[in-house]
Amino acid sequence: MQADAPTPETRVSDAEDNNWVDLHAPAWARPYLRLSRADRPTPVFLLLIPCWWGLVLAMLSTQSARWEDAWIAVACTIGAFLMRGAGCTWNDITDRHIDGGVERTRSRPIPSGAVTARQALAWAVAQSLISFGILLTFHPAAVSLGVLSLLPVAVYPFAKRFTWWPQVFLGLAFNWGALLAWTAHTGSLGWPAVILYLAGICWTIFYDTIYAHQDTEDDALMGVKSTARLFGQDTARYLKYFLAGTVGLMGLAIIQALLPTASVLALVIALAGPWAMGWHMAWQLRGLDLEDNAKLLQLFRVNRDTGLIPLIFLVAALFA
Known part of the structure:
Protein backbone atom coordinates (compact mmCIF):
# COMPACT_ATOMS: atom_id res chain seq x y z
CA MET A 1 0.00 0.00 0.00
CA GLN A 2 1.34 3.43 -0.93
CA ALA A 3 1.79 5.99 1.87
CA ASP A 4 -0.54 8.97 1.86
CA ALA A 5 1.00 12.13 0.46
CA PRO A 6 1.54 14.81 3.12
CA THR A 7 -0.93 17.65 3.09
CA PRO A 8 0.06 21.35 3.35
CA GLU A 9 -1.32 21.35 6.92
CA THR A 10 1.05 18.60 8.09
CA ARG A 11 4.15 19.29 6.03
CA VAL A 12 6.71 21.88 7.15
CA SER A 13 7.07 24.43 4.36
CA ASP A 14 10.80 23.99 3.67
CA ALA A 15 10.96 20.21 4.16
CA GLU A 16 12.65 18.26 1.40
CA ASP A 17 10.31 16.72 -1.15
CA ASN A 18 9.29 13.09 -0.61
CA ASN A 19 11.14 12.92 2.71
CA TRP A 20 10.65 9.79 4.81
CA VAL A 21 9.10 11.61 7.77
CA ASP A 22 6.13 12.96 5.82
CA LEU A 23 5.63 9.77 3.82
CA HIS A 24 6.44 6.90 6.18
CA ALA A 25 6.87 7.93 9.83
CA PRO A 26 4.02 7.11 12.27
CA ALA A 27 1.66 10.05 12.70
CA TRP A 28 2.40 10.36 16.44
CA ALA A 29 6.16 10.66 15.77
CA ARG A 30 6.05 13.17 12.93
CA PRO A 31 5.91 16.38 15.03
CA TYR A 32 8.96 15.25 17.04
CA LEU A 33 10.92 14.17 13.97
CA ARG A 34 10.08 17.51 12.37
CA LEU A 35 11.39 19.26 15.48
CA SER A 36 14.63 17.35 14.86
CA ARG A 37 14.53 18.42 11.17
CA ALA A 38 14.61 14.76 10.13
CA ASP A 39 12.56 15.86 7.13
CA ARG A 40 15.56 17.99 6.10
CA PRO A 41 18.61 15.71 6.34
CA THR A 42 21.15 17.98 4.59
CA PRO A 43 22.24 19.79 7.80
CA VAL A 44 22.96 16.44 9.46
CA PHE A 45 25.74 16.05 6.91
CA LEU A 46 26.88 19.63 7.53
CA LEU A 47 27.30 18.71 11.21
CA LEU A 48 28.76 15.28 10.53
CA ILE A 49 31.28 16.08 7.79
CA PRO A 50 33.61 18.14 10.07
CA CYS A 51 33.71 15.10 12.40
CA TRP A 52 34.89 12.94 9.53
CA TRP A 53 37.41 15.62 8.46
CA GLY A 54 38.88 15.67 11.98
CA LEU A 55 39.03 11.88 12.27
CA VAL A 56 40.72 11.27 8.92
CA LEU A 57 43.13 14.17 9.41
CA ALA A 58 44.09 12.70 12.80
CA MET A 59 44.67 9.31 11.19
CA LEU A 60 46.91 10.96 8.59
CA SER A 61 48.79 12.87 11.28
CA THR A 62 49.51 9.80 13.39
CA GLN A 63 49.94 7.50 10.39
CA SER A 64 47.72 4.99 12.17
CA ALA A 65 44.30 3.42 11.76
CA ARG A 66 42.61 1.31 14.43
CA TRP A 67 39.34 -0.56 14.73
CA GLU A 68 38.33 2.08 17.25
CA ASP A 69 38.34 4.61 14.44
CA ALA A 70 35.47 2.77 12.75
CA TRP A 71 33.47 3.17 15.97
CA ILE A 72 34.39 6.87 16.16
CA ALA A 73 33.05 7.33 12.63
CA VAL A 74 29.83 5.46 13.39
CA ALA A 75 29.35 7.13 16.77
CA CYS A 76 29.83 10.57 15.21
CA THR A 77 27.19 9.69 12.61
CA ILE A 78 24.63 8.70 15.23
CA GLY A 79 25.63 11.60 17.46
CA ALA A 80 25.36 14.12 14.63
CA PHE A 81 21.79 13.04 13.93
CA LEU A 82 20.82 13.18 17.60
CA MET A 83 22.63 16.41 18.52
CA ARG A 84 21.45 18.18 15.40
CA GLY A 85 17.94 17.12 16.42
CA ALA A 86 18.45 18.31 19.99
CA GLY A 87 19.92 21.60 18.80
CA CYS A 88 17.10 22.23 16.34
CA THR A 89 14.53 21.39 18.99
CA TRP A 90 16.17 23.82 21.41
CA ASN A 91 16.29 26.43 18.64
CA ASP A 92 12.55 26.03 18.01
CA ILE A 93 11.79 26.35 21.72
CA THR A 94 13.71 29.62 22.02
CA ASP A 95 12.38 30.95 18.70
CA ARG A 96 8.75 29.92 19.14
CA HIS A 97 7.54 33.53 19.34
CA ILE A 98 9.62 34.55 16.29
CA ASP A 99 8.86 31.55 14.06
CA GLY A 100 5.15 32.30 14.02
CA GLY A 101 5.83 35.62 12.31
CA VAL A 102 8.11 34.25 9.58
CA GLU A 103 6.51 32.74 6.49
CA ARG A 104 9.05 29.91 6.11
CA THR A 105 8.93 28.82 9.78
CA ARG A 106 5.34 29.33 10.94
CA SER A 107 4.49 25.74 9.92
CA ARG A 108 7.05 24.29 12.35
CA PRO A 109 5.64 22.05 15.10
CA ILE A 110 5.62 24.53 18.00
CA PRO A 111 4.16 27.65 16.29
CA SER A 112 1.69 25.45 14.38
CA GLY A 113 0.49 23.89 17.66
CA ALA A 114 1.52 20.31 16.84
CA VAL A 115 3.56 20.09 20.08
CA THR A 116 3.92 22.23 23.18
CA ALA A 117 7.15 23.85 24.31
CA ARG A 118 7.23 21.48 27.31
CA GLN A 119 6.94 18.41 25.07
CA ALA A 120 9.66 19.79 22.84
CA LEU A 121 11.96 20.33 25.83
CA ALA A 122 11.49 16.72 26.93
CA TRP A 123 12.35 15.60 23.40
CA ALA A 124 15.51 17.73 23.37
CA VAL A 125 16.62 16.27 26.70
CA ALA A 126 16.00 12.70 25.52
CA GLN A 127 18.12 13.19 22.40
CA SER A 128 20.90 14.83 24.41
CA LEU A 129 21.02 12.01 26.98
CA ILE A 130 21.35 9.34 24.29
CA SER A 131 24.12 11.37 22.67
CA PHE A 132 25.90 11.66 26.01
CA GLY A 133 25.79 7.90 26.43
CA ILE A 134 27.53 7.51 23.07
CA LEU A 135 30.05 10.22 23.96
CA LEU A 136 31.09 8.29 27.07
CA THR A 137 32.63 5.61 24.84
CA PHE A 138 35.29 8.09 23.65
CA HIS A 139 38.64 9.08 25.17
CA PRO A 140 38.12 11.15 28.37
CA ALA A 141 39.58 14.27 26.70
CA ALA A 142 37.01 13.94 23.92
CA VAL A 143 34.25 13.48 26.49
CA SER A 144 35.23 16.80 28.10
CA LEU A 145 35.18 18.50 24.71
CA GLY A 146 31.78 17.00 23.96
CA VAL A 147 30.32 18.40 27.17
CA LEU A 148 31.86 21.80 26.41
CA SER A 149 30.14 21.78 23.01
CA LEU A 150 26.81 22.37 24.76
CA LEU A 151 27.85 26.00 25.34
CA PRO A 152 27.78 27.16 21.67
CA VAL A 153 24.71 24.98 21.06
CA ALA A 154 22.88 26.74 23.90
CA VAL A 155 23.97 30.25 22.88
CA TYR A 156 23.37 30.03 19.13
CA PRO A 157 19.56 30.53 19.12
CA PHE A 158 19.96 33.81 20.99
CA ALA A 159 22.80 35.15 18.82
CA LYS A 160 20.47 36.59 16.20
CA ARG A 161 19.10 38.90 18.89
CA PHE A 162 22.40 40.54 19.89
CA THR A 163 24.79 40.28 16.90
CA TRP A 164 24.78 40.63 13.14
CA TRP A 165 26.99 37.53 13.06
CA PRO A 166 24.83 34.64 14.34
CA GLN A 167 26.35 32.50 11.57
CA VAL A 168 29.64 32.59 13.50
CA PHE A 169 27.91 31.01 16.50
CA LEU A 170 26.35 28.40 14.23
CA GLY A 171 29.83 27.66 12.91
CA LEU A 172 31.19 27.29 16.44
CA ALA A 173 28.51 24.68 17.15
CA PHE A 174 28.38 22.88 13.81
CA ASN A 175 32.12 22.32 13.41
CA TRP A 176 32.89 21.20 16.96
CA GLY A 177 33.08 17.65 15.67
CA ALA A 178 36.42 18.44 14.00
CA LEU A 179 37.90 19.01 17.47
CA LEU A 180 36.03 16.10 19.01
CA ALA A 181 36.91 13.42 16.44
CA TRP A 182 40.57 14.47 16.30
CA THR A 183 40.78 14.21 20.09
CA ALA A 184 38.89 10.90 20.16
CA HIS A 185 41.60 9.43 17.90
CA THR A 186 44.74 11.10 19.29
CA GLY A 187 43.79 11.56 22.95
CA SER A 188 44.56 15.29 22.93
CA LEU A 189 43.65 18.43 21.04
CA GLY A 190 46.16 19.66 18.44
CA TRP A 191 46.69 22.77 16.35
CA PRO A 192 45.72 21.07 13.06
CA ALA A 193 42.30 20.34 14.53
CA VAL A 194 41.89 23.93 15.75
CA ILE A 195 42.83 25.33 12.32
CA LEU A 196 40.48 22.84 10.63
CA TYR A 197 37.76 24.02 13.03
CA LEU A 198 38.30 27.61 11.91
CA ALA A 199 38.11 26.52 8.27
CA GLY A 200 34.77 24.87 9.02
CA ILE A 201 33.47 28.05 10.64
CA CYS A 202 34.30 30.00 7.46
CA GLY A 223 14.29 42.62 14.16
CA VAL A 224 16.30 39.43 13.66
CA LYS A 225 19.95 39.94 12.68
CA SER A 226 22.01 37.87 10.23
CA THR A 227 25.00 38.13 7.94
CA ALA A 228 22.54 38.01 5.04
CA ARG A 229 21.01 41.29 6.20
CA LEU A 230 24.42 42.72 7.09
CA PHE A 231 26.00 41.97 3.70
CA GLY A 232 22.86 42.74 1.67
CA GLN A 233 23.49 43.06 -2.05
CA ASP A 234 27.25 42.78 -1.45
CA THR A 235 26.86 39.21 -0.21
CA ALA A 236 28.69 37.60 -3.14
CA ARG A 237 31.74 39.80 -2.53
CA TYR A 238 31.88 39.00 1.18
CA LEU A 239 31.35 35.28 0.58
CA LYS A 240 34.49 35.24 -1.55
CA LEU A 258 50.94 15.84 7.52
CA LEU A 259 54.23 17.64 7.04
CA PRO A 260 56.17 15.92 9.85
CA THR A 261 55.40 12.31 8.88
CA ALA A 262 53.41 11.88 5.66
CA SER A 263 54.81 11.26 2.21
CA VAL A 264 54.94 14.01 -0.40
CA LEU A 265 52.31 12.16 -2.44
CA ALA A 266 49.92 11.98 0.52
CA LEU A 267 50.40 15.69 1.19
CA VAL A 268 49.70 16.61 -2.43
CA ILE A 269 46.58 14.45 -2.58
CA ALA A 270 45.26 15.84 0.72
CA LEU A 271 45.88 19.45 -0.35
CA ALA A 272 43.92 18.85 -3.54
CA GLY A 273 40.84 18.49 -1.32
CA PRO A 274 40.44 22.12 -0.20
CA TRP A 275 41.45 23.26 -3.70
CA ALA A 276 38.58 21.25 -5.22
CA MET A 277 36.23 22.37 -2.45
CA GLY A 278 37.04 26.00 -3.27
CA TRP A 279 36.10 25.49 -6.92
CA HIS A 280 32.77 24.01 -5.84
CA MET A 281 32.10 27.03 -3.63
CA ALA A 282 33.05 29.34 -6.52
CA TRP A 283 30.54 27.49 -8.70
CA GLN A 284 27.87 28.25 -6.09
CA LEU A 285 28.70 31.95 -6.20
CA ARG A 286 28.33 32.00 -9.97
CA GLY A 287 24.76 30.72 -9.59
CA LEU A 288 23.84 32.94 -6.64
CA ASP A 289 20.55 34.84 -7.06
CA LEU A 290 19.53 36.65 -3.89
CA GLU A 291 15.95 37.13 -5.13
CA ASP A 292 15.29 33.47 -5.93
CA ASN A 293 14.48 31.56 -2.73
CA ALA A 294 14.29 28.21 -4.52
CA LYS A 295 17.80 28.75 -5.88
CA LEU A 296 19.09 29.83 -2.47
CA LEU A 297 17.73 26.65 -0.88
CA GLN A 298 19.21 24.55 -3.67
CA LEU A 299 22.66 26.11 -3.22
CA PHE A 300 22.49 25.60 0.53
CA ARG A 301 21.69 21.92 0.09
CA VAL A 302 24.55 21.23 -2.33
CA ASN A 303 26.98 22.09 0.46
CA ARG A 304 26.68 18.48 1.55
CA ASP A 305 28.64 17.68 -1.61
CA THR A 306 30.96 20.64 -0.99
CA GLY A 307 32.02 19.19 2.36
CA LEU A 308 32.40 15.65 1.05
CA ILE A 309 34.88 16.74 -1.64
CA PRO A 310 37.91 17.31 0.68
CA LEU A 311 36.94 14.21 2.68
CA ILE A 312 37.36 12.07 -0.45
CA PHE A 313 40.86 13.44 -0.99
CA LEU A 314 41.80 12.99 2.69
CA VAL A 315 40.68 9.37 2.61
CA ALA A 316 42.63 8.83 -0.64
CA ALA A 317 45.72 10.28 1.04
CA LEU A 318 45.51 7.52 3.66
CA PHE A 319 46.43 5.02 0.96
CA ALA A 320 49.22 7.05 -0.62
Whole structure:
Protein backbone atom coordinates (compact mmCIF):
# COMPACT_ATOMS: atom_id res chain seq x y z
CA MET A 1 0.00 0.00 0.00
CA GLN A 2 1.34 3.43 -0.93
CA ALA A 3 1.79 5.99 1.87
CA ASP A 4 -0.54 8.97 1.86
CA ALA A 5 1.00 12.13 0.46
CA PRO A 6 1.54 14.81 3.12
CA THR A 7 -0.93 17.65 3.09
CA PRO A 8 0.06 21.35 3.35
CA GLU A 9 -1.32 21.35 6.92
CA THR A 10 1.05 18.60 8.09
CA ARG A 11 4.15 19.29 6.03
CA VAL A 12 6.71 21.88 7.15
CA SER A 13 7.07 24.43 4.36
CA ASP A 14 10.80 23.99 3.67
CA ALA A 15 10.96 20.21 4.16
CA GLU A 16 12.65 18.26 1.40
CA ASP A 17 10.31 16.72 -1.15
CA ASN A 18 9.29 13.09 -0.61
CA ASN A 19 11.14 12.92 2.71
CA TRP A 20 10.65 9.79 4.81
CA VAL A 21 9.10 11.61 7.77
CA ASP A 22 6.13 12.96 5.82
CA LEU A 23 5.63 9.77 3.82
CA HIS A 24 6.44 6.90 6.18
CA ALA A 25 6.87 7.93 9.83
CA PRO A 26 4.02 7.11 12.27
CA ALA A 27 1.66 10.05 12.70
CA TRP A 28 2.40 10.36 16.44
CA ALA A 29 6.16 10.66 15.77
CA ARG A 30 6.05 13.17 12.93
CA PRO A 31 5.91 16.38 15.03
CA TYR A 32 8.96 15.25 17.04
CA LEU A 33 10.92 14.17 13.97
CA ARG A 34 10.08 17.51 12.37
CA LEU A 35 11.39 19.26 15.48
CA SER A 36 14.63 17.35 14.86
CA ARG A 37 14.53 18.42 11.17
CA ALA A 38 14.61 14.76 10.13
CA ASP A 39 12.56 15.86 7.13
CA ARG A 40 15.56 17.99 6.10
CA PRO A 41 18.61 15.71 6.34
CA THR A 42 21.15 17.98 4.59
CA PRO A 43 22.24 19.79 7.80
CA VAL A 44 22.96 16.44 9.46
CA PHE A 45 25.74 16.05 6.91
CA LEU A 46 26.88 19.63 7.53
CA LEU A 47 27.30 18.71 11.21
CA LEU A 48 28.76 15.28 10.53
CA ILE A 49 31.28 16.08 7.79
CA PRO A 50 33.61 18.14 10.07
CA CYS A 51 33.71 15.10 12.40
CA TRP A 52 34.89 12.94 9.53
CA TRP A 53 37.41 15.62 8.46
CA GLY A 54 38.88 15.67 11.98
CA LEU A 55 39.03 11.88 12.27
CA VAL A 56 40.72 11.27 8.92
CA LEU A 57 43.13 14.17 9.41
CA ALA A 58 44.09 12.70 12.80
CA MET A 59 44.67 9.31 11.19
CA LEU A 60 46.91 10.96 8.59
CA SER A 61 48.79 12.87 11.28
CA THR A 62 49.51 9.80 13.39
CA GLN A 63 49.94 7.50 10.39
CA SER A 64 47.72 4.99 12.17
CA ALA A 65 44.30 3.42 11.76
CA ARG A 66 42.61 1.31 14.43
CA TRP A 67 39.34 -0.56 14.73
CA GLU A 68 38.33 2.08 17.25
CA ASP A 69 38.34 4.61 14.44
CA ALA A 70 35.47 2.77 12.75
CA TRP A 71 33.47 3.17 15.97
CA ILE A 72 34.39 6.87 16.16
CA ALA A 73 33.05 7.33 12.63
CA VAL A 74 29.83 5.46 13.39
CA ALA A 75 29.35 7.13 16.77
CA CYS A 76 29.83 10.57 15.21
CA THR A 77 27.19 9.69 12.61
CA ILE A 78 24.63 8.70 15.23
CA GLY A 79 25.63 11.60 17.46
CA ALA A 80 25.36 14.12 14.63
CA PHE A 81 21.79 13.04 13.93
CA LEU A 82 20.82 13.18 17.60
CA MET A 83 22.63 16.41 18.52
CA ARG A 84 21.45 18.18 15.40
CA GLY A 85 17.94 17.12 16.42
CA ALA A 86 18.45 18.31 19.99
CA GLY A 87 19.92 21.60 18.80
CA CYS A 88 17.10 22.23 16.34
CA THR A 89 14.53 21.39 18.99
CA TRP A 90 16.17 23.82 21.41
CA ASN A 91 16.29 26.43 18.64
CA ASP A 92 12.55 26.03 18.01
CA ILE A 93 11.79 26.35 21.72
CA THR A 94 13.71 29.62 22.02
CA ASP A 95 12.38 30.95 18.70
CA ARG A 96 8.75 29.92 19.14
CA HIS A 97 7.54 33.53 19.34
CA ILE A 98 9.62 34.55 16.29
CA ASP A 99 8.86 31.55 14.06
CA GLY A 100 5.15 32.30 14.02
CA GLY A 101 5.83 35.62 12.31
CA VAL A 102 8.11 34.25 9.58
CA GLU A 103 6.51 32.74 6.49
CA ARG A 104 9.05 29.91 6.11
CA THR A 105 8.93 28.82 9.78
CA ARG A 106 5.34 29.33 10.94
CA SER A 107 4.49 25.74 9.92
CA ARG A 108 7.05 24.29 12.35
CA PRO A 109 5.64 22.05 15.10
CA ILE A 110 5.62 24.53 18.00
CA PRO A 111 4.16 27.65 16.29
CA SER A 112 1.69 25.45 14.38
CA GLY A 113 0.49 23.89 17.66
CA ALA A 114 1.52 20.31 16.84
CA VAL A 115 3.56 20.09 20.08
CA THR A 116 3.92 22.23 23.18
CA ALA A 117 7.15 23.85 24.31
CA ARG A 118 7.23 21.48 27.31
CA GLN A 119 6.94 18.41 25.07
CA ALA A 120 9.66 19.79 22.84
CA LEU A 121 11.96 20.33 25.83
CA ALA A 122 11.49 16.72 26.93
CA TRP A 123 12.35 15.60 23.40
CA ALA A 124 15.51 17.73 23.37
CA VAL A 125 16.62 16.27 26.70
CA ALA A 126 16.00 12.70 25.52
CA GLN A 127 18.12 13.19 22.40
CA SER A 128 20.90 14.83 24.41
CA LEU A 129 21.02 12.01 26.98
CA ILE A 130 21.35 9.34 24.29
CA SER A 131 24.12 11.37 22.67
CA PHE A 132 25.90 11.66 26.01
CA GLY A 133 25.79 7.90 26.43
CA ILE A 134 27.53 7.51 23.07
CA LEU A 135 30.05 10.22 23.96
CA LEU A 136 31.09 8.29 27.07
CA THR A 137 32.63 5.61 24.84
CA PHE A 138 35.29 8.09 23.65
CA HIS A 139 38.64 9.08 25.17
CA PRO A 140 38.12 11.15 28.37
CA ALA A 141 39.58 14.27 26.70
CA ALA A 142 37.01 13.94 23.92
CA VAL A 143 34.25 13.48 26.49
CA SER A 144 35.23 16.80 28.10
CA LEU A 145 35.18 18.50 24.71
CA GLY A 146 31.78 17.00 23.96
CA VAL A 147 30.32 18.40 27.17
CA LEU A 148 31.86 21.80 26.41
CA SER A 149 30.14 21.78 23.01
CA LEU A 150 26.81 22.37 24.76
CA LEU A 151 27.85 26.00 25.34
CA PRO A 152 27.78 27.16 21.67
CA VAL A 153 24.71 24.98 21.06
CA ALA A 154 22.88 26.74 23.90
CA VAL A 155 23.97 30.25 22.88
CA TYR A 156 23.37 30.03 19.13
CA PRO A 157 19.56 30.53 19.12
CA PHE A 158 19.96 33.81 20.99
CA ALA A 159 22.80 35.15 18.82
CA LYS A 160 20.47 36.59 16.20
CA ARG A 161 19.10 38.90 18.89
CA PHE A 162 22.40 40.54 19.89
CA THR A 163 24.79 40.28 16.90
CA TRP A 164 24.78 40.63 13.14
CA TRP A 165 26.99 37.53 13.06
CA PRO A 166 24.83 34.64 14.34
CA GLN A 167 26.35 32.50 11.57
CA VAL A 168 29.64 32.59 13.50
CA PHE A 169 27.91 31.01 16.50
CA LEU A 170 26.35 28.40 14.23
CA GLY A 171 29.83 27.66 12.91
CA LEU A 172 31.19 27.29 16.44
CA ALA A 173 28.51 24.68 17.15
CA PHE A 174 28.38 22.88 13.81
CA ASN A 175 32.12 22.32 13.41
CA TRP A 176 32.89 21.20 16.96
CA GLY A 177 33.08 17.65 15.67
CA ALA A 178 36.42 18.44 14.00
CA LEU A 179 37.90 19.01 17.47
CA LEU A 180 36.03 16.10 19.01
CA ALA A 181 36.91 13.42 16.44
CA TRP A 182 40.57 14.47 16.30
CA THR A 183 40.78 14.21 20.09
CA ALA A 184 38.89 10.90 20.16
CA HIS A 185 41.60 9.43 17.90
CA THR A 186 44.74 11.10 19.29
CA GLY A 187 43.79 11.56 22.95
CA SER A 188 44.56 15.29 22.93
CA LEU A 189 43.65 18.43 21.04
CA GLY A 190 46.16 19.66 18.44
CA TRP A 191 46.69 22.77 16.35
CA PRO A 192 45.72 21.07 13.06
CA ALA A 193 42.30 20.34 14.53
CA VAL A 194 41.89 23.93 15.75
CA ILE A 195 42.83 25.33 12.32
CA LEU A 196 40.48 22.84 10.63
CA TYR A 197 37.76 24.02 13.03
CA LEU A 198 38.30 27.61 11.91
CA ALA A 199 38.11 26.52 8.27
CA GLY A 200 34.77 24.87 9.02
CA ILE A 201 33.47 28.05 10.64
CA CYS A 202 34.30 30.00 7.46
CA TRP A 203 32.46 27.37 5.43
CA THR A 204 29.42 27.57 7.73
CA ILE A 205 29.26 31.36 7.38
CA PHE A 206 29.39 30.85 3.60
CA TYR A 207 26.51 28.39 3.30
CA ASP A 208 24.32 29.74 6.10
CA THR A 209 24.48 33.29 4.75
CA ILE A 210 23.10 31.90 1.50
CA TYR A 211 20.39 30.09 3.47
CA ALA A 212 19.52 33.17 5.56
CA HIS A 213 18.79 35.26 2.47
CA GLN A 214 15.49 33.40 2.21
CA ASP A 215 14.24 35.23 5.32
CA THR A 216 15.70 38.73 5.03
CA GLU A 217 12.35 40.51 4.63
CA ASP A 218 10.69 38.72 7.54
CA ASP A 219 13.85 39.04 9.64
CA ALA A 220 13.88 42.80 9.09
CA LEU A 221 10.27 43.04 10.26
CA MET A 222 10.99 40.89 13.33
CA GLY A 223 14.29 42.62 14.16
CA VAL A 224 16.30 39.43 13.66
CA LYS A 225 19.95 39.94 12.68
CA SER A 226 22.01 37.87 10.23
CA THR A 227 25.00 38.13 7.94
CA ALA A 228 22.54 38.01 5.04
CA ARG A 229 21.01 41.29 6.20
CA LEU A 230 24.42 42.72 7.09
CA PHE A 231 26.00 41.97 3.70
CA GLY A 232 22.86 42.74 1.67
CA GLN A 233 23.49 43.06 -2.05
CA ASP A 234 27.25 42.78 -1.45
CA THR A 235 26.86 39.21 -0.21
CA ALA A 236 28.69 37.60 -3.14
CA ARG A 237 31.74 39.80 -2.53
CA TYR A 238 31.88 39.00 1.18
CA LEU A 239 31.35 35.28 0.58
CA LYS A 240 34.49 35.24 -1.55
CA TYR A 241 36.46 36.11 1.58
CA PHE A 242 34.96 33.18 3.47
CA LEU A 243 35.64 30.92 0.49
CA ALA A 244 39.29 31.95 0.66
CA GLY A 245 39.32 31.48 4.44
CA THR A 246 37.88 27.98 4.13
CA VAL A 247 40.40 26.87 1.52
CA GLY A 248 43.41 28.58 3.09
CA LEU A 249 42.78 27.43 6.66
CA MET A 250 41.99 23.87 5.63
CA GLY A 251 45.18 23.76 3.56
CA LEU A 252 47.17 25.03 6.54
CA ALA A 253 45.58 22.41 8.82
CA ILE A 254 46.56 19.67 6.37
CA ILE A 255 50.15 20.94 6.15
CA GLN A 256 50.40 21.14 9.95
CA ALA A 257 49.08 17.60 10.33
CA LEU A 258 50.94 15.84 7.52
CA LEU A 259 54.23 17.64 7.04
CA PRO A 260 56.17 15.92 9.85
CA THR A 261 55.40 12.31 8.88
CA ALA A 262 53.41 11.88 5.66
CA SER A 263 54.81 11.26 2.21
CA VAL A 264 54.94 14.01 -0.40
CA LEU A 265 52.31 12.16 -2.44
CA ALA A 266 49.92 11.98 0.52
CA LEU A 267 50.40 15.69 1.19
CA VAL A 268 49.70 16.61 -2.43
CA ILE A 269 46.58 14.45 -2.58
CA ALA A 270 45.26 15.84 0.72
CA LEU A 271 45.88 19.45 -0.35
CA ALA A 272 43.92 18.85 -3.54
CA GLY A 273 40.84 18.49 -1.32
CA PRO A 274 40.44 22.12 -0.20
CA TRP A 275 41.45 23.26 -3.70
CA ALA A 276 38.58 21.25 -5.22
CA MET A 277 36.23 22.37 -2.45
CA GLY A 278 37.04 26.00 -3.27
CA TRP A 279 36.10 25.49 -6.92
CA HIS A 280 32.77 24.01 -5.84
CA MET A 281 32.10 27.03 -3.63
CA ALA A 282 33.05 29.34 -6.52
CA TRP A 283 30.54 27.49 -8.70
CA GLN A 284 27.87 28.25 -6.09
CA LEU A 285 28.70 31.95 -6.20
CA ARG A 286 28.33 32.00 -9.97
CA GLY A 287 24.76 30.72 -9.59
CA LEU A 288 23.84 32.94 -6.64
CA ASP A 289 20.55 34.84 -7.06
CA LEU A 290 19.53 36.65 -3.89
CA GLU A 291 15.95 37.13 -5.13
CA ASP A 292 15.29 33.47 -5.93
CA ASN A 293 14.48 31.56 -2.73
CA ALA A 294 14.29 28.21 -4.52
CA LYS A 295 17.80 28.75 -5.88
CA LEU A 296 19.09 29.83 -2.47
CA LEU A 297 17.73 26.65 -0.88
CA GLN A 298 19.21 24.55 -3.67
CA LEU A 299 22.66 26.11 -3.22
CA PHE A 300 22.49 25.60 0.53
CA ARG A 301 21.69 21.92 0.09
CA VAL A 302 24.55 21.23 -2.33
CA ASN A 303 26.98 22.09 0.46
CA ARG A 304 26.68 18.48 1.55
CA ASP A 305 28.64 17.68 -1.61
CA THR A 306 30.96 20.64 -0.99
CA GLY A 307 32.02 19.19 2.36
CA LEU A 308 32.40 15.65 1.05
CA ILE A 309 34.88 16.74 -1.64
CA PRO A 310 37.91 17.31 0.68
CA LEU A 311 36.94 14.21 2.68
CA ILE A 312 37.36 12.07 -0.45
CA PHE A 313 40.86 13.44 -0.99
CA LEU A 314 41.80 12.99 2.69
CA VAL A 315 40.68 9.37 2.61
CA ALA A 316 42.63 8.83 -0.64
CA ALA A 317 45.72 10.28 1.04
CA LEU A 318 45.51 7.52 3.66
CA PHE A 319 46.43 5.02 0.96
CA ALA A 320 49.22 7.05 -0.62
